[in-house]
Amino acid sequence: MTVLARTAEVTRRYGDVLALDRVSLDIRAGELVGLLGPNGAGKSTLINLFTGLRRPTSGTVELLGGSPQDPVMRRDIGVTPQETGLPEALRVGEVVDFVSAHFPNRSDRAELLDRFGLRDLVRRQIGGLSGGQKRRLAVALAFAGRPKMVFLDEPTTGLDVEGRRALWDGIRAFHDDGGTILLTSHYLEEIEALAQRVVVVGHGRVLADDTVPAIRDMVGVRRVTLSADTLPELPGVLGSERADGRVHLLTADPDRLVVELVRSGAPFSGLEIRPTTLEEAFLTITARENAHV
Numbered sequence: 001m002t003v004l005a006r007t008a009e010v011t012r013r014y015g016d017v018l019a020l021d022r023v024s025l026d027i028r029a030g031e032l033v034g035l036l037g038p039n040g041a042g043k044s045t046l047i048n049l050f051t052g053l054r055r056p057t058s059g060t061v062e063l064l065g066g067s068p069q070d071p072v073m074r075r076d077i078g079v080t081p082q083e084t085g086l087p088e089a090l091r092v093g094e095v096v097d098f099v100s101a102h103f104p105n106r107s108d109r110a111e112l113l114d115r116f117g118l119r120d121l122v123r124r125q126i127g128g129l130s131g132g133q134k135r136r137l138a139v140a141l142a143f144a145g146r147p148k149m150v151f152l153d154e155p156t157t158g159l160d161v162e163g164r165r166a167l168w169d170g171i172r173a174f175h176d177d178g179g180t181i182l183l184t185s186h187y188l189e190e191i192e193a194l195a196q197r198v199v200v201v202g203h204g205r206v207l208a209d210d211t212v213p214a215i216r217d218m219v220g221v222r223r224v225t226l227s228a229d230t231l232p233e234l235p236g237v238l239g240s241e242r243a244d245g246r247v248h249l250l251t252a253d254p255d256r257l258v259v260e261l262v263r264s265g266a267p268f269s270g271l272e273i274r275p276t277t278l279e280e281a282f283l284t285i286t287a288r289e290n291a292h293v
């Protein structure tokens with residue numbers, strides 16, 4: 001399948017900060033790829049490289065078979081950065097027309113507005129939109145030039161459930177028509193709702209690149225905390241530590257762990273089970289990676 005966007009051994013530094021560390025990634029035509037990672041992982045930097053806003057310190061970046069700096073390639077992509085500013089005095093329809101006018105191949109205005117649930121707002125001034133409506137418009141604009149590929153940096157930030165669904169519907173419709181999308185998120189749930197493929201980044205590196213169910217297994221880690229002097233060997237413990245007189249165990253199967261703990265007869269108290277944060281899950285993935293080295 002045709003590769004639409006590619007990084008090969010890409011490193012990007014900002015002074016002393018290593019934002020991306022030898023990242024090689026292919027996005028193929030028709031894929032909807034979710035880029036998942038905590039704050040500072042390097043997601044926006046990767047999007048900025050793909051869209052030609054930044055250059056790599058080393059390595060190569062390709063967009064649509066050419067250079068991301070080439071305006072001809074950029075004409076065929078759409079982008080919504082994390083933050084956008086739209087002119088408050090313009091009406092929704094005017095902004096859509098203004099942005100569309102930059103592209104030789106325009107989306108149908110009514111269809112675009114419909115897809116993102118903006119039809120009833122076409123005559124509303126931007127200044128009169130809610131934060132969520134502005135965000136939906138900003139994302140819709142990425143699709144104004146009938147792009148082959150769209151890059152969305154945290155598209156649903158600040159949206160309520162309804163706004164999020166409207167946005168997901170618009171993104172899905174583009175994908176169903178054969179469009180290619182790379183979107184970033186902090187939440188696996190969001191990526192799960194849209195993407196088949198998840199690329200997990202952390203500390204500037206690709207930690208995992210797999211299907212949603214495979215990544216869910218990796219990050220579906222729970223933290224089991226209890227007080228105990230000594231513990232027997234327990235099944236499925238991915239990581240453990242003692243802190244403040246408590247034992248913390250990371251596991252993907254807390255039910256089995258607790259059953260085995262009770263069965264062992266070892267005395268314990270104060271049992272707590274809670275989901276891990278994405279950061280903790282990433283640490284587990286990183287730890288596993290290092291264990292394989």
Ligand SMILES: Nc1ncnc2c1ncn2[C@@H]1O[C@H](COP(=O)(O)OP(=O)(O)OP(=O)(O)O)[C@@H](O)[C@H]1O
Nearest residue numbers: 014017018019037038039040041042043044045046
């Ligand atoms: N212009 C810049 N100057 C200096 N450091 C930068 C710059 N842009 C990004 N960085 C640093 O590079 C690293 C990666 O940042 P990046 O914005 O790509 O991460 P991110 O995964 O998009 O984070 P977030 O989820 O918070 O948006 C961070 O340590 C960040 O502070």
